[in-house]
Amino acid sequence: xxxxxxxxxxxxxxxxxxxxxxxxxxxxxxxxxxxxxxxxxxxxxxxxxxxxxxxxxxxxxxxxxxxxxxxxxxxxxxxxxxxxxxxxxxxxxxxxxxxxxxxxxxxxxxxxxxxxxxxxxxxxxxxxxxxxxxxxxxxxxxxxxxxxxxxxxxxxxxxxxxxxxxxxxxxxxxxxxxxxxxxxxxxxxxxxxxxxxxxxxxxxxxxxxxxxxxxxxxxxxxxxxxxxxxxxxxxxxxxxxxxxxxxx
Amino acid sequence: xxxxxxxxxxxxxxxxxxxxxxxxxxxxxxxxxxxxxxxxxxxxxxxxxxxxxxxxxxxxxxxxxxxxxxxxxxxxxxxxxxxxxxxxxxxxxxxxxxxxxxxxxxxxxxxxxxxxxxxxxxxxxxxxxxxxxxxxxxxxxxxxxxxxxxxxxxxxxxxxxxxxxxxxxxxxxxxxxxxxxxxxxxxxxxxxxxxxxxxxxxxxxxxxxxxx
Amino acid sequence: xxxxxxxxxxxxxxxxxxxxxxxxxxxxxxxxxxxxxxxxxxxxxxxxxxxxxxxxxxxxxxxxxxxxxxxxxxxxxxxxxxxxxxxxxxxxxxxxxxxxxxxxxxxxxxxxxxxxxxxxxxxxxxxxxxxxxxxxxxxxxxxxxxxxxxxxxxxxxxxxxxxxxxxxxxxxxxxxxxxxxxxxxxxxxxxxxxxxxxxx
Numbered sequence: 001x002x003x004x005x006x007x008x009x010x011x012x013x014x015x016x017x018x019x020x021x022x023x024x025x026x027x028x029x030x031x032x033x034x035x036x037x038x039x040x041x042x043x044x045x046x047x048x049x050x051x052x053x054x055x056x057x058x059x060x061x062x063x064x065x066x067x068x069x070x071x072x073x074x075x076x077x078x079x080x081x082x083x084x085x086x087x088x089x090x091x092x093x094x095x096x097x098x099x100x101x102x103x104x105x106x107x108x109x110x111x112x113x114x115x116x117x118x119x120x121x122x123x124x125x126x127x128x129x130x131x132x133x134x135x136x137x138x139x140x141x142x143x144x145x146x147x148x149x150x151x152x153x154x155x156x157x158x159x160x161x162x163x164x165x166x167x168x169x170x171x172x173x174x175x176x177x178x179x180x181x182x183x184x185x186x187x188x189x190x191x192x193x194x195x196x197x198x199x200x201x202x203x204x205x206x207x208x209x210x211x212x213x214x215x216x217x218x219x220x221x222x223x224x225x226x227x228x229x230x231x232x233x234x235x236x237x238x239x240x241x242x243x244x245x246x247x248x
Numbered sequence: 249x250x251x252x253x254x255x256x257x258x259x260x261x262x263x264x265x266x267x268x269x270x271x272x273x274x275x276x277x278x279x280x281x282x283x284x285x286x287x288x289x290x291x292x293x294x295x296x297x298x299x300x301x302x303x304x305x306x307x308x309x310x311x312x313x314x315x316x317x318x319x320x321x322x323x324x325x326x327x328x329x330x331x332x333x334x335x336x337x338x339x340x341x342x343x344x345x346x347x348x349x350x351x352x353x354x355x356x357x358x359x360x361x362x363x364x365x366x367x368x369x370x371x372x373x374x375x376x377x378x379x380x381x382x383x384x385x386x387x388x389x390x391x392x393x394x395x396x397x398x399x400x401x402x403x404x405x406x407x408x409x410x411x412x413x414x415x416x417x418x419x420x421x422x423x424x425x426x427x428x429x430x431x432x433x434x435x436x437x438x439x440x441x442x443x444x445x446x447x448x449x450x451x452x453x454x455x456x457x458x459x460x
Numbered sequence: 461x462x463x464x465x466x467x468x469x470x471x472x473x474x475x476x477x478x479x480x481x482x483x484x485x486x487x488x489x490x491x492x493x494x495x496x497x498x499x500x501x502x503x504x505x506x507x508x509x510x511x512x513x514x515x516x517x518x519x520x521x522x523x524x525x526x527x528x529x530x531x532x533x534x535x536x537x538x539x540x541x542x543x544x545x546x547x548x549x550x551x552x553x554x555x556x557x558x559x560x561x562x563x564x565x566x567x568x569x570x571x572x573x574x575x576x577x578x579x580x581x582x583x584x585x586x587x588x589x590x591x592x593x594x595x596x597x598x599x600x601x602x603x604x605x606x607x608x609x610x611x612x613x614x615x616x617x618x619x620x621x622x623x624x625x626x627x628x629x630x631x632x633x634x635x636x637x638x639x640x641x642x643x644x645x646x647x648x649x650x651x652x653x654x655x656x657x658x659x660x
Binding site: 250251253254257258261262318320321322323324325326327328329330331332456459460 | 479480514517518519520521531532533534536537538539540541542544553554556557558559607
Binding site: 133134137144162168169172 | 398399
């Protein structure tokens with residue numbers, strides 16, 4: 001894994017992977033959008049509004065997936081001290097936040113015609129909202145310290161504590177929700193999805209993943225440049241100390 | 249043990265911090281009738297939520313300064329030089345935080361319940377839920393304090409990171425306070441136990457980084 | 461002070477690396493200190509003296525390498541006394557934390573020249589007197605390794621004399637000392653670690 005620790009090697013790898021991801025992203029997005037609008041039928045219950053799903057579900061998957069990625073990268077950084085892992089985690093955070101916001105917004109838009117309300121304190125929506133707060137906390141942590149190493153460490157610990165908490169939150173919110181109100185009819189059992197809807201959904205998930213990958217690589221490259229700049233400015237001020245030990 | 253006594257003595261600031269907890273509770277609890285109207289039926293219905301919201305605020309109120317002063321005046325350095333591990337520094341501060349923030353709250357549960365028109369019978373249930381659940385809040389508050397030690401605008405940052413983490417104990421706590429004999433009390437106890445394991449462990453790494 | 465065989469190092473540093481703000485200051489530092497030895501760390505501001513001493517005192521972890529030390533008494537820039545405690549209380553509290561039974565408070569306070577101040581609040585002390593109080597704590601601690609960060613700061617000539625006297629007593633009793641000193645303070649008969657100089 002440390003093979004990619006070298007920034008230059010990482011840069012070359014990123015430059016090679018990025019175009020592939022761009023092509024993958026473009027193709028799957030085009031395919032997904034075409035299928036979503038023209039290649040799939042309206043739902044027999046929900047009508048045309050079901051097409052929101054093709055944005056909503058991939059975003060929700062990315063929201064959780066990227067938080068998981070962040071936690072994994074943070075663990076890698078803390079345990080194996082891989083120098084790029086902190087950067088990968090940091091780069092994933094804004095992307096995850098964006099997907100989280102999209103999930104909430106599209107969920108709200110979808111909920112209005114379906115449930116007759118913009119917001120419902122149901123288990124899933126609530127836990128996505130809490131996840132947004134966790135993302136905010138993580139990013140705030142990164143920006144709160146003047147010392148990069150300290151910020152990286154604190155943010156990584158928070159991400160790990162957060163991911164454990166996320167599991168508990170998911171569970172507790174579901175539990176709390178069923179305690180207070182019966183599960184929504186639409187959710188009960190979860191209608192099995194038809195093949196004609198599965199293909200556009202799969203394409204959109206692929207597009208979202210490719211996009212997330214692209215943005216993480218880009219974020220890491222920016223981060224690497226920022227680190228290089230900081231190192232330059234610091235070393236100019238104080239070069240590494242040499243020393244002489246005189247034991248008499 | 250001497251460390252726990254020392255932390256309680258220093259952080260309670262000669263009892264002033266304990267008095268702050270008491271005043272905060274009584275004042276904040278008396279605001280609810282103004283906020284939702286003096287309808288005792290409504291007030292007693294929301295009493296479990298009021299207790300637990302006050303607990304969350306108390307946790308943050310005392311959590312902010314749990315390491316700051318000792319870090320600035322060099323006490324934390326001296327404690328480390330005396331050989332106290334980061335984990336035991338965390339643990340003793342969790343105990344001290346609980347004594348300062350939540351021992352007064354548990355003692356004053358009855359007073360808050362009288363303000364809210366909830367019967368004495370429910371006060372026992374409220375007290376039990378606070379007793380079992382507040383250790384989790386202390387753990388999370390002290391962990392957040394360790395993580396944000398030395399940060400810019402650390403009190404704001406602390407609120408941002410700690411409230412989301414406190415949602416599970418809040419959910420279980422309110423349920424346990426509202427309804428006796430539910431699974432909530434067990435879940436609440438479980439979250440306290442889990443927090444007591446996680447917080448010193450994560451705090452170990454956090455303090456280590458803070459003392460670099 | 462626990463009895464340690466003379467040949468056994470009291471403080472042993474192996475290939476220490478010291479980082480500050482994500483930057484390496486010192487790398488591969490290896491040395492041993494035995495009973496009676498003194499090591500003076502010198503160097504210009506920002507070369508990592510304090511960072512090094514914090515690691516040697518066990519306050520901070522080294523970025524790499526290992527450190528083994530017997531009991532350590534640390535004197536830093538900040539003393540860890542609360543303004544609102546009395547002098548005697550402040551000392552007692554730290555002695556309790558160090559598990560010192562029945563500390564000879566009066567004796568040590570007299571030794572550092574604060575005998576008549578024991579009931580004063582710490583905030584009523586001058587900077588030099590606070591430093592003397594920190595020295596009193598160090599004497600009560602009975603640690604074998606002293607790690608001192610610019611110990612002569614804020615002390616008057618009488619204070620410096622009593623501290624030098626304390627060094628001699630400590631080393632004669634089988635302790636060892638690491639201290640950071642400014643260039644302008646002469647200190648004879650000690651090993652030196654000069655930071656910020658090319659290796660000879």
